[in-house]
Amino acid sequence: MTYRADPARYDSMQYRHSGKSGLQLPVISLGLWQNFGGTRDYPGAMEILGHAFDAGITHFDLANNYGPPPGSSEELFGQVMARDFRPYRDEMIVSTKAGYNMWPGPYGEFGSRKYLTASLDQSLKRLGLDYVDIFYSHRYDPKTPLEETMGALAQAVRAGKALYVGISSYPQAETREAYRILKEMGVATTIHQPSYSVINRWIENDGTIDACGELGIGMIAFSPLAQGVLSGKYNSGQVEGTRGENPNGSLRASHIEPRVLDAVDKLGVIAKSRGQSMVQLALSWALRRPEMTSALVGVRTIEQLKDNLGVLNNLSLSAEEIAAIDEATKGGQMELHPSPRGWLR
Template structure:
C-alpha cells in the first residue's frame, strides 16, 4: 500500500519558526534519528513513527553519518523509507546530516578535515538515496584542524548544491563567532547551531553561545532537550529499576549521571509539570522553546507513544515568568555541565 500523507498535516497544532535571520522555517519539534533508528529498528516501526510525525507537521528529520548503531544504519533505514514512501514529499522535508565524529578506521574517518567532511557527505547522500541535504553540519569543533579548512569544506558542499544550508554543532562561543565569520567571508551564511540544551544543561546560556547566535542571526536547534531521558519522567528518587532505559545500556546515558541531587531536582520538576497538567517531557520541551533564540527542539524517541507525548507540548507551550522562576529554582541543585570538552 502506497503511503499518502495526511491532508491535515499543516492544519493541526504544529508551529513553525524562522531559523535565525533566514527565510527557512523549522517545526518547533524536529525528529532526530540517532541510536533509536539503527540496526535494531525494523522497517514497519520506523515507517510508523516517521509517517506519524510527518502527518502531524514534523517536517525536519535530523541524522548524522555515524548514527546507528552500527554507524550508517540510521541513514540507510531513513533512505529506505524515503525510497518506498516519502519520495513524493521530498520538497516538503528538511533533511539534515553531519560529519565530525568517528565513522571509519584510520586517520581520515574522524574530526574536521576537508577530506573527511567531503567524503562523509558523499557517503551519506548515497546511503539516504537523496541528491542534496537541506542542512549539513560540522558535528563538532575540531581543535586539531584549522577552522578555515572545516568551514571551507562546508562552503564547498554549499557551492556544489549538495547542501542548501550549512551549520555547526557543539561549538563554544568563541569558535561559533569565528566559524560564522569565516563562512561569511566565503559568501556562505551559517544557518544554524545545534547544541545540547535542557532545563538541567544550560551551558549555551552561561558561556555566551546563545547570545552570540542571536547577535549573529544564527538559529538554534536544541538536541537532548530531555537530557538524554533524565527529564522523561522515567527516573526519580523513588525508582531504582533502570531496566529498559538508556541508563541501563550505559551508552548514551551513563547511570552515574543519575546522582541523588539530579533526581531530587527531577522530582521537584515533576510536581511543577503535574500542576500544569503536563507530562515531564512536555514541561521540558516547553522550557527549551520559551526562548525566542531557539528555533526547534530536537527529540529522540523509541516508541510511537513517546512521540505522541512530545507532540502534546503543542497544547501548552506558554510559560509565565513566575513558572520559569519556579522551574529554575527547582532545577538549581541538579544542573549538569555538558559543555564541549567536558
C-alpha cells in the same frame, strides 16, 4: 500499502525561522540518533516517521555515525525516502552531520576537508538523495584550521550537495569565528545544534545562545530531555529497556545522581500544576527563548512521540513559572560543556 500523508498535517504544528534565514523548522524535530538503526525494522520505523510527518514534523535529523551500527540510520531513512516519502521530498528538511569517528585511519573523523567531503558523499549515497537540506560540522576540531572546516561546508553548498550549513556543539568563541569565516565565503551559518535542557545550560553559561541571537544564527536543541532523565523514568530506579541499561552508552552516571533526580521530582510537581507531562514541561522550557528554533527529540515508540507533540497545547511559560523551574533545578545542574574529545563535566 502506499503511504499517503494526512492532508491536515500542517494544521497544528508551529514553525519558526532559523535565525535570520528564510528556513522554517517545526518547533519539534525528530532525531534518528539511537532508535532507527539496525535493530529497527521497516514497519516500526515507518509507523513513527509517518506519524511524525502527519503531525507536521518536516525535519528529520541524522548523522553519518547514527545507528547502531554507524550509518544504519541513514540507510533506513533512505529506504523510507525511496518507498514512502519520495513524493514529499520537497516538504521535508533532511539534515546530516560529520565529525565523529566513522572509518579507520586519519581521515575518518574530526574536521578536515578530506573527511567532511567524503563523509557527505557517503551520507548522500546511504540516503539515496542528491542533496541534504542541512549539513553540519558535528564538532569543533582544534587541530584543523577552522578556515578548512568551514571551507568544506561552503564547498558543499556550492556543489549543490547541501542547501544550508550549520555547526554543532561549538562554544561561543568558535561559533563567532565560524560565522565570520563563512560570511567571508559568502555562505550563511544557518543553524547551531547544541545540547540544551533545563538541567544542562552550558550555552547560557558560556554565552553561545546570546551570540547566536546576536549573529542571526538559528538554534536547535538536542537532548532537551537530558537523555530521557527529564521524563522522570529514572526516578523509579528502573533502567530495563532504557539507555541506563547500557553502562557504556550515552547516559552517564552523572545524569542520574540523587541531586539530579531530586530536581526532576520537583519539576514533576510544576508539570502537574500546568496539566503537562514532565516531557512537555521540559520541551516548553527549552523552546521558551526566541533564539531557539526547534527542539530535537528522539523516540522509541509512537506513544513517546505523541507525548512530545502534546507540548504544542501549552508552549508558554510565565515569569513566575520560569522562576519556579530555576529554583527547582538549581541543585541539579549537570554542568556539562563540550570539548573536541567529548563532553566534560
